[in-house]
Amino acid sequence: xxxxxxxxxxxxxxxxxxxxxxxxxxxxxxxxxxxxxxxxxxxxxxxxxxxxxxxxxxxxxxxxxxxxxxxxxxxxxxxxxxxxxxxxxxxxxxxxxxxxxxxxxxxxxxxxxxxxxxxxxxxxxxxxxxxxxxxxxxxxxxxxxxxxxxxxxxxxxxxxxxxxxxxxxxxxxxxxxxxxxxxxxxxxxxxxxxxxxxxxxxxxxxxxxxxxxxxxxxxxxxxxxxxxxxxxxxxxxxxxxxxxxxxxxxxxxxxxxxxxxxxxxxxxxxxxxxxxxxxxxxxxxxxxxxxxxxxxxxxxxxxxxxxxxxxxxxxxxxxxxxxxxxxxxxxxxxxxxxxxxxxxxxxxxxxxxxxxxxxxxxxxxxxxxxxxxxxxxxxxxxxxxxxxxxxxxxxxxxxxxxxxxxxxxxxxxxxxxxxxxxxxxxxxxxxxxxxxxxxxxxxxxxxxxxxxxxxxxxxxxxxxxxxxxxxxxxxxxxxxxxxxxxxxxxxxxxxxxxxxxxxxxxxxxxxxxxxxxxxxxxxxxxxxxxxxxxxxxxxxxxxxxxxxxxxxxxxxxxxxxxxxxxxxxxxxxxxxxxxxxxxxxxxxxxxxxxxxxxxxxxxxxxxxxxxxxxxxxxxxxxxxxxxxxxxxxxxxxxxxxxxxxxxxxxxxxxxxxxxxxxxxxxxxxxxxxxx
Numbered sequence: 001x002x003x004x005x006x007x008x009x010x011x012x013x014x015x016x017x018x019x020x021x022x023x024x025x026x027x028x029x030x031x032x033x034x035x036x037x038x039x040x041x042x043x044x045x046x047x048x049x050x051x052x053x054x055x056x057x058x059x060x061x062x063x064x065x066x067x068x069x070x071x072x073x074x075x076x077x078x079x080x081x082x083x084x085x086x087x088x089x090x091x092x093x094x095x096x097x098x099x100x101x102x103x104x105x106x107x108x109x110x111x112x113x114x115x116x117x118x119x120x121x122x123x124x125x126x127x128x129x130x131x132x133x134x135x136x137x138x139x140x141x142x143x144x145x146x147x148x149x150x151x152x153x154x155x156x157x158x159x160x161x162x163x164x165x166x167x168x169x170x171x172x173x174x175x176x177x178x179x180x181x182x183x184x185x186x187x188x189x190x191x192x193x194x195x196x197x198x199x200x201x202x203x204x205x206x207x208x209x210x211x212x213x214x215x216x217x218x219x220x221x222x223x224x225x226x227x228x229x230x231x232x233x234x235x236x237x238x239x240x241x242x243x244x245x246x247x248x249x250x251x252x253x254x255x256x257x258x259x260x261x262x263x264x265x266x267x268x269x270x271x272x273x274x275x276x277x278x279x280x281x282x283x284x285x286x287x288x289x290x291x292x293x294x295x296x297x298x299x300x301x302x303x304x305x306x307x308x309x310x311x312x313x314x315x316x317x318x319x320x321x322x323x324x325x326x327x328x329x330x331x332x333x334x335x336x337x338x339x340x341x342x343x344x345x346x347x348x349x350x351x352x353x354x355x356x357x358x359x360x361x362x363x364x365x366x367x368x369x370x371x372x373x374x375x376x377x378x379x380x381x382x383x384x385x386x387x388x389x390x391x392x393x394x395x396x397x398x399x400x401x402x403x404x405x406x407x408x409x410x411x412x413x414x415x416x417x418x419x420x421x422x423x424x425x426x427x428x429x430x431x432x433x434x435x436x437x438x439x440x441x442x443x444x445x446x447x448x449x450x451x452x453x454x455x456x457x458x459x460x461x462x463x464x465x466x467x468x469x470x471x472x473x474x475x476x477x478x479x480x481x482x483x484x485x486x487x488x489x490x491x492x493x494x495x496x497x498x499x500x501x502x503x504x505x506x507x508x509x510x511x512x513x514x515x516x517x518x519x520x521x522x523x524x525x526x527x528x529x530x531x532x533x534x535x536x537x538x539x540x541x542x543x544x545x546x547x548x549x550x551x552x553x554x555x556x557x558x559x560x561x562x563x564x565x566x567x568x569x570x571x572x573x574x575x576x577x578x579x580x581x582x583x584x585x586x587x588x589x590x591x592x593x594x595x596x597x598x599x600x601x602x603x604x605x606x607x608x609x610x611x612x613x614x615x616x617x618x619x620x621x622x623x624x625x626x627x628x629x630x631x632x633x634x635x636x637x638x639x640x641x642x643x644x645x646x647x648x649x650x651x652x653x654x655x656x657x658x659x660x661x662x663x664x665x666x667x668x669x670x671x672x673x674x675x
Contacts, residue, residue: 020048114142403443410450417454433469438478487527504541529568542579551585570610600639
């Protein structure tokens with residue numbers, strides 16, 4: 001390899017296959033951008049077949065021009081993955097509003113794919129005629145592709161925008177009823193049919209407002225807030241059933257109970273803890289654009305009745321975002337404890353009043369509107385600095401609370417993660433990983449996991465020497481959740497290639513992951529397996545993973561239905577098979593081949609593909625012995641023929657290759673298998 005800017009060809013192909021499989025295995029597609037997404041997935045499946053064939057057939061180093069093209073394709077497919085995940089996991093309503101923008105993004109990616117395929121030197125690659133023709137056809141289609149915007153989605157969007165405009169006007173006139181049937185029809189067409197669907201959409205819209213606040217501007221955030229208002233109002237109209245009335249009655253009773261507790265100490269409430277509107281204790285303090293703090297319930301009622309000014313100053317509100325005042329909330333929480341007011345009721349009651357149908361408390365939600373204004377950013381910065389100060393100087397109880405608040409604050413939003421890191425939280429959180437307090441340790445490792453989602457923070461976490469402490473938590477954490485999140489943190493950090501090397505070189509990291517793979521819960525085993533898989537993408541780490549006795553354990557987990565990580569274990573084994581150490585370790589197992597044959601029949605689609613990959617690799621490198629064991633098993637040939645006829649594209653291709661190999665072995669044998 002000449003250029004250090006590229007991955008080694010083996011790692012590049014493994015990465016391409018991995019990301020292509022992630023796109024190809026996407027399930028539960030959204031009801032928005034259906035044609036663009038399904039067509040794009042078919043394109044990626046075809047490219048995945050190309051990558052698989054290059055890996056299996058080409059034994060010589062790839063030409064530099066091929067590596068350049070494959071590197072560009074890797075970038076394109078990652079963008080495809082991000083775009084599809086955005087459509088799948090994001091707000092359906094916002095996707096509908098942005099349907100032309102998203103369609104154009106798909107169009108631009110396909111055009112980019114066509115430009116990359118322009119320079120793919122198919123003539124230099126040792127691939128079958130079938131694959132070559134399919135890639136050439138894909139190339140031609142990509143060059144001819146035209147922008148497609150679904151006319152049905154355009155029509156639906158126009159109907160939605162009309163309802164939004166109507167809802168916005170009538171908000172200022174005490175909510176004269178909108179056409180609920182029209183709203184219900186629009187929402188149903190994009191998959192919103194139950195009360196839970198409406199709640200989930202509200203959460204996704206809040207997350208979108210949070211994300212757009214830093215880049216989209218006030219108008220965009222205002223439009224999203226209008227959608228939130230519409231969904232909330234439509235929900236109250238569509239699902240105004242006896243159940244809702246019962247829920248409201250239960251909330252009123254809880255509210256009365258809390259108020260009785262607070263009334264007993266009302267004369268002692270500090271003025272700073274009282275809401276300027278209700279003069280009651282602020283259970284969920286939030287900051288508005290004027291910089292003043294109010295109880296969430298009180299200021300929400302104020303805004304929903306058509307007011308657009310600050311109650312205290314009279315200043316016009318430039319946006320309707322409500323920013324949590326975590327610093328004050330922590331102080332109120334302490335005061336509640338000192339005055340024997342139940343803290344759980346004190347913190348949760350306000351959120352139940354604001355959204356009666358929500359099942360989650362506000363203190364447990366990490367989704368809040370963060371505006372792009374300086375006031376909002378400064379509020380988050382002030383909160384982060386306050387909490388970091390508590391980490392540095394507070395008692396264990398205060399440190400536990402501060403770590404928990406930072407954990408929540410870092411859960412959503414790249415801006416939050418950046419600001420927390422800039423406030424200096426990372427070194428203190430790394431130190432707290434060694435705490436003897438189980439909750440402090442758990443909150444600290446989870447906060448670091450959340451912070452590591454922001455790539456720049458990965459560098460800061462590694463620079464703070466966090467790997468030693470994270471591995472220590474992984475080995476001997478106080479709670480299983482702490483161990484699981486330590487494994488997830490290693491996975492997140494290892495997304496950067498240089499850190500795959502650094503983590504893999506740690507004397508105990510891989511061994512600790514294998515330990516969690518052996519002793520963890522189902523979630524813990526899965527976290528460990530995904531982290532090991534990521535580390536195994538760097539070839540040097542494969543020998544260390546094999547040395548840690550991962551192979552026998554992974555094979556054992558294939559036999560354990562309760563473990564629930566069959567596909568993850570197969571994926572790691574398939575990766576390890578490409579190393580000499582991994583191949584030798586896999587070949588030692590006498591139970592693997594029968595297991596793989598069973599998985600050809602009963603496994604998932606992904607499991608079947610990895611099972612064939614393992615069997616094909618074993619037959620190629622294990623020779624006649626493995627082929628003979630396959631031939632004498634009465635279930636193997638029928639299973640392979642079934643997959644060759646009805647499996648996925650990749651499974652069919654590999655099943656054909658394995659059947660051809662077995663036929664050669666059978667014809668060369670002096671004692672072919674008969675009855």
